[in-house]
Amino acid sequence: MKATLVANLTQAWQTLHQQGLLPDPNPERIEVVSTKDPKHGDYACNLALVLAREANLNARDLAEQIIQNLPENPDLLSTEVAGPGFINFQLRPEAKAEIVDQVLSQATNYGTRPPGSEQRILIEYVSANPTGPLHVGHGRGAALGSCLARILEAAGHTVECEYFINDAGRQMDILAISVWLRYLELCGEPVIFPEAGYQGDYILDIAADCHRTRGDVWRASFENIRAGAPDDGPDEDGHNMYLDFLILRTRDFLDETIWTELASVAVDTLLERIRRDLDHFGASFDYWQSERELLDDGKVEQTIAQLREAGHLYELEGALWFRSSEFGDEKDRVVQRSNGQWTYFATDIAYHADKMARSYGTAINIWGADHHGYAGRVRAALQALGIDPERLEILLVQFASLYRGKQKISMSTRSGEFVTLQSLQHEVGQDAARFFYVMRKSDQHLDFDLQLATEQSVDNPVYYVQYAHARICSILERAKDEEINIPEDPCDLSPLTDEGERALQKQLSRYPDAVLRSAQEREPHHLTVYLRKLAQEFHAYYNAVAVLVDELPVCQARLRLIMAVRQTLGNGLNLLNIDAPESM
RNA sequence: GCGCCCGUAGCUCAGUGGAUUAGAGCAUCGGUCUUCUAAACCGAGGGUCGCAGGUUCGAGUCCUGCCGGGCGCGCCA
Secondary structure, three states: OHHHHHHHHHHHHHHHHHOOOOOOOOHHHOOEEEOOOHHHOOEEEOHHHHHHHHHOOOHHHHHHHHHHOOOOOOOEEEEEEEOOOEEEEEEOHHHHHHHHHHHHHHHHHOOOOOOOOOOEEEEEOOOOOOOOOOEHHHHHHHHHHHHHHHHHHHOOOEEEEEEEEOOOOHHHHHHHHHHHHHHHHHHOOOOOOOOOOOOOHHHHHHHHHHHHHHOOOOOOOHHHHHOOOOOOOOOOOOOOHHHHHHHHHHHHHOOHHHHHHHHHHHHHHHHHHHHHHHHHHOOOOOEEEEHHHHHHOOHHHHHHHHHHHOOOEEEEOOEEEEOHHHHOOOOOEEEEOOOOOEOHHHHHHHHHHHHHOOOOOEEEEEEEHHHHHHHHHHHHHHHHOOOOHHHEEEEEEOOEEEEEOOEEEOOEOOOOEOOEHHHHHHHHOHHHHHHHHHOOOOOOOEEEEHHHHHHOHHHOHHHHHHHHHHHHHHHHHHHHHOOOOOOOOOOOOOOOOOHHHHHHHHHHHOHHHHHHHHHHHOOOHHHHHHHHHHHHHHHHHHHHOOOOOOOHHHHHHHHHHHHHHHHHHHHHHHHOOOOOOOOO
């Protein structure tokens, strides 16, 4: 309907253009909106207000002229000028009711665009370091990414998802030493565990596994390893020299293959668990890209060589720097340390260059807000490589602070203090957890109160929406029991005259916009807001009007209406990967 | 100090440059189950949209400055 109105308005604009009153028509400037207040009709357009200035005309007069030149539209009851110069369209009741048949005939496709009609998009999300289990802080990215993937698909994009595994660098050494020291303890060695090692219980589990399968073969004397080590704890610069010392000595002591195996056993175990948790959470991935592999395949060297050839690198104090400041970054960045090792930034450049070369129109990264300073340098690198940095979208997700009542829970992977995503799902449930995560704008801080989510889970808005769906199913079930003929095909909808029925029809017609807007803005919360509104209108209607009435034509029209509501609720919940239950 | 995000009801938050009256939920108070599920509905109270300017037909929404909060500013990942 909106599209038809835009077409009508374009035609009127064209006529006025030929009369020399208006500039060339541009349909993109025509904004038709669904009105909030029924007094303003069903749709409103501000075109006259927008053009009044450049046409040098009074807005109301111009609106009148536009209306004079609109073509016949049989769906319209009235078209009038209102307020300062709005054009309000009032639909005929039959035209409004069409939405019900439209929803039901399109069924699961209602609100979607044809698959593959838009861009090909890669979403990279979560990508948590494989040094510990996922915790509630990762949940927000997981929920956002997986919802966005579905929403973008519904909007006609072709979407693939990727997890970048940071399985290289210093953190792998810390992981390996942490596991190995716990292993030594199991062998009976007295160990002084560094405070900067990974403290979590999951390290013990991995160590126990190693000890069970391998016995004492990796054992060494801790006393020998530790000989000459500095005291545990951070120095003035915050570095833990004790930890570094242990890592160095151990790598000397143990065969390199054992060291590598230690790290890979730990990473594999943790990744397995991460995969499982994400799967249970409803987040799935097409690709798992390893950082290690990029290094081993020489991709990093290649990409850096490319930068060097283009003259974007220089040496300073033994390190290799990238002139990112010439591409809008705050300052230049090191890509290769003076000890010859690549920085994480170097592998990340290679990763992004590789990603952008894989024929995606757009790549979306979902990052925690603490990485925001990083966006500039990655974009700078892409630009230096001749890749349009606009093709990389970086969505920053603000942190979720976790509370148990008024008590804030601080989390850190290293200290082992955190609430895992798994336990959150266990306590709150997948549906509520996902809904809770995406119901706020992602650039908004989120307070996640475990107490509220568990103790008062009945007040959680997700149940409100699901309940509406279940109630409709229940009515339909009852109708079947009473052998009322449930109309499978369009029937006469003229009995739908109640205010609540009009409101529901209007709300149904807004669904495609909610999906599209969520997709365009990369903000699933528009969809949650929409679903709550639709559920609210249904609950109000339910309490005001009985569906199963004796008068068959009325009853059937109402059944069609609530079936359309059920379909739309189900479609929306499905995009959030939340269950639409038939009973509760 | 510099950069990014945020500031809307007691609390948590929606709000697409639009319409005499800025909306939800929670919390508070008062009503509604012999009826299709009361996990629901109806109603009441509660606001200088952080402050001050500016842009324009029109600003919670855009711009500038200030105040307050969060995060980031490594040859860590």
